[in-house]
Amino acid sequence: MLLGPSLAVSAILFSIGVMGVLLRRNAIVILMCIELMLNAVNLTFVALSQQLGLDGQVFVFFVMTVAAAEAAVGLAIIIALYRHRDTVNLQRINLLRG
Amino acid sequence: MNPLAGTAADWVGLAILLPFAGFLANGALAFLKPKAKRTVSVIGVGSVVAAFVVAVAVFLAVRAAHPAAPYVQTFWSWIPVGDLSVNAGLQVDQLSVVMLLVVTGVSSLIHLFSVGYMHDDPGYARYFAYLNLFVAFMLVLVLGASFPVMFIGWEGVGLCSYLLIGFWFEEKEKADAGLKAFLVNRIGDVGFLIAMFLIFTHLGTLDFRETFARAPQGLAAGGGTVTAIALFLFMACVGKSAQIPLYVWLPDAMAGPTPVSALIHAATMVTAGVYLVARANILFAMAPVASAVVAGVGALTALFAATIGLKQWDIKKVLAYSTISQLGYMFVGVGVGAYASGMFHLVTHAFFKALLFLGAGSVIHVMHQAYHHTHRQADAQDMRNMGGLAAYMPWTARTMWVATLAIAGIPPLAGFFSKDGILGAAFARGQGQPFYLLVWLLGIVAAFLTAFYMGRLMLYTFHGPNRTGDLERPYLTEAPWVMTAPLIVLAALTIVGGALNLPHVETLRHWLEPLTAQSAAFVPDLALSGGVEIGLMVGAALIGIAGLWLAGRILKPEALLPPERAPQETGFAKLLLEKYRVDEFYRRFIIEPLVWFARVVLWKGVDAGLIDTAGVNGSAALARGLGWIGSRIESGQVGTYVVFFLIGAVAVLAALLK
Numbered sequence: 006m007l008l009g010p011s012l013a014v015s016a017i018l019f020s021i022g023v024m025g026v027l028l029r030r031n032a033i034v035i036l037m038c039i040e041l042m043l044n045a046v047n048l049t050f051v052a053l054s055q056q057l058g059l060d061g062q063v064f065v066f067f068v069m070t071v072a073a074a075e076a077a078v079g080l081a082i083i084i085a086l087y088r089h090r091d092t093v094n095l096q097r098i099n100l101l102r103g
Numbered sequence: 104m105n106p107l108a109g110t111a112a113d114w115v116g117l118a119i120l121l122p123f124a125g126f127l128a129n130g131a132l133a134f135l136k137p138k139a140k141r142t143v144s145v146i147g148v149g150s151v152v153a154a155f156v157v158a159v160a161v162f163l164a165v166r167a168a169h170p171a172a173p174y175v176q177t178f179w180s181w182i183p184v185g186d187l188s189v190n191a192g193l194q195v196d197q198l199s200v201v202m203l204l205v206v207t208g209v210s211s212l213i214h215l216f217s218v219g220y221m222h223d224d225p226g227y228a229r230y231f232a233y234l235n236l237f238v239a240f241m242l243v244l245v246l247g248a249s250f251p252v253m254f255i256g257w258e259g260v261g262l263c264s265y266l267l268i269g270f271w272f273e274e275k276e277k278a279d280a281g282l283k284a285f286l287v288n289r290i291g292d293v294g295f296l297i298a299m300f301l302i303f304t305h306l307g308t309l310d311f312r313e314t315f316a317r318a319p320q321g322l323a324a325g326g327g328t329v330t331a332i333a334l335f336l337f338m339a340c341v342g343k344s345a346q347i348p349l350y351v352w353l354p355d356a357m358a359g360p361t362p363v364s365a366l367i368h369a370a371t372m373v374t375a376g377v378y379l380v381a382r383a384n385i386l387f388a389m390a391p392v393a394s395a396v397v398a399g400v401g402a403l404t405a406l407f408a409a410t411i412g413l414k415q416w417d418i419k420k421v422l423a424y425s426t427i428s429q430l431g432y433m434f435v436g437v438g439v440g441a442y443a444s445g446m447f448h449l450v451t452h453a454f455f456k457a458l459l460f461l462g463a464g465s466v467i468h469v470m471h472q473a474y475h476h477t478h479r480q481a482d483a484q485d486m487r488n489m490g491g492l493a494a495y496m497p498w499t500a501r502t503m504w505v506a507t508l509a510i511a512g513i514p515p516l517a518g519f520f521s522k523d524g525i526l527g528a529a530f531a532r533g534q535g536q537p538f539y540l541l542v543w544l545l546g547i548v549a550a551f552l553t554a555f556y557m558g559r560l561m562l563y564t565f566h567g568p569n570r571t572g573d574l575e576r577p578y579l580t581e582a583p584w585v586m587t588a589p590l591i592v593l594a595a596l597t598i599v600g601g602a603l604n605l606p607h608v609e610t611l612r613h614w615l616e617p618l619t620a621q622s623a624a625f626v627p628d629l630a631l632s633g634g635v636e637i638g639l640m641v642g643a644a645l646i647g648i649a650g651l652w653l654a655g656r657i658l659k660p661e662a663l664l665p666p667e668r669a670p671q672e673t674g675f676a677k678l679l680l681e682k683y684r685v686d687e688f689y690r691r692f693i694i695e696p697l698v699w700f701a702r703v704v705l706w707k708g709v710d711a712g713l714i715d716t717a718g719v720n721g722s723a724a725l726a727r728g729l730g731w732i733g734s735r736i737e738s739g740q741v742g743t744y745v746v747f748f749l750i751g752a753v754a755v756l757a758a759l760l761k
Binding site: 028 | 737738740741742745746749
């Protein structure tokens, strides 16, 4: 039931996330885009669990937990970064250039 | 079962271990207590005398058993690789026991002499450590039961020779002389190695017994292989025993202490080549061409070195060239197939040449002391500074006269019989092959020159007026007993040594027969008719007497001037004084091109040019270039990394889905 449309939505959401990560400069927006990609995967899990059992739904909880932890750590890093460099524009943060 | 099993021959390894233990003890003392001269003397002399006692016991056992085959003791398997199996083993037979006796006996006397000669040297303990190590290695050389074991000794004595020539290494030319000896010997050692490779390739063994047993069947007599093996072995002998063209190191080796010259560069180590030919006699007997080369080189060397000896002023240099000349005789002996005669001359030469060198050492010691007292800088080895020493050093003069008469070939001293045996054998071989008559003729001329230069040496050193200096004269006395006693013992051996192998009795020849019997099939019998033999003997004795008489007749010791006022030599005499300029020739045409090649081609071209530029710096430049390309990708932009990450993820996904 509605498996095809669900997967299509999740694919669209994932692609939007990827494009956001690739194209945006602001670190906070990139973090948000990563969240978007994770939730696109969550949608896939839930959609497929109708046919493949409840494992997918259980796994969604794990992903949400990890995403929450990741958001906390990521935001902390961004705050630390901002304090040092007065910016969250990743184009201006290129210390590792060879 | 060999009849020697269970006899004293089982303990022959002790003869090597004792001097080696002496080396370790004296070497430790050289570092810890170099002043403990008494302890060093007891260990140094005692260990070698003990080895001599072992040697006598082994000799008595061999004489009692007289085994038909060598007695080999195998201690452990040394090199077991594939088909090659070399055991660490020692071989006792009639030949090795003769060398064992000569080496330990002469060494004992020379060690004793060294106690007096080296007494005031600060490197006393180091000296005895080296000398003991030399004896140990020489015995490994003599007793080794296979070519590789012998090679260990062969290289070991070369090492000790190097260490002892350069014993006073603070003086550059003495250190250089040691290096020269070592390097020249390396050329010969290459021959030894190649000979071993050939023997193993064609006979599949390096063991003496096996090699010599298989040789008559495994190799074609007179063929290329056996000739090559014999010639490469002879190349090693040419280096070690100072024959043309590699003899140049031996005169320079006189830079070492005189007892070392007596032991290593006259009596034992330099005769190792003769021993090697005698040991491998079957290989040389099967290769007539190689034997002819051995005899020819020996005869040429005997004459060539004798002529140089005519004009040398350094007493040790005369004896050095005399040694080269006498070694040439030994090679004539083993070259014409008279292996026992060659060994006989080796033994008698060990006696009288050690005696001559020790006598010269005693003279130098006294001369040096006299000049030391008056602080005069004069050459204690130049015969022009000597003269009339017989009045001050009667025992040295007497014993050296005995040796001189022996080397000149005056009957009934040892040198007469041994030299006559060699020349007689060469003459006998000359009946069928005229080449050997030429060898005999060269030997006769060299014998005359030998008598002449030895007469000259004795005349200038011990007779005529004394030229040492008026202030120094009161200090000229006889050397202490530790130095004269070995002289007297050696003089006694020189007198009776001829009894070893008297004509027609031929004790030594019969003694060595078990080892040379195989060769008899290839070398024709060397019998001469009685009349010819007696004629040759009388002729040889007359030639020796003529040489001495001529020296006494034309040389005028009273007209001799000290070195600083001596007139310039001209013509052929100058050429002789300059030793035919062979060293200069080698320097110009071998050493300098070699150094040029090493410097310009190998160093500047191959090493600095090719390896450093292309290899070392080139690979570094390549790595840096690749790194530069890689570093362009590292933009520091997170976006770039994500793009690469994405491309990678898609690629992995594509690979998985395929």
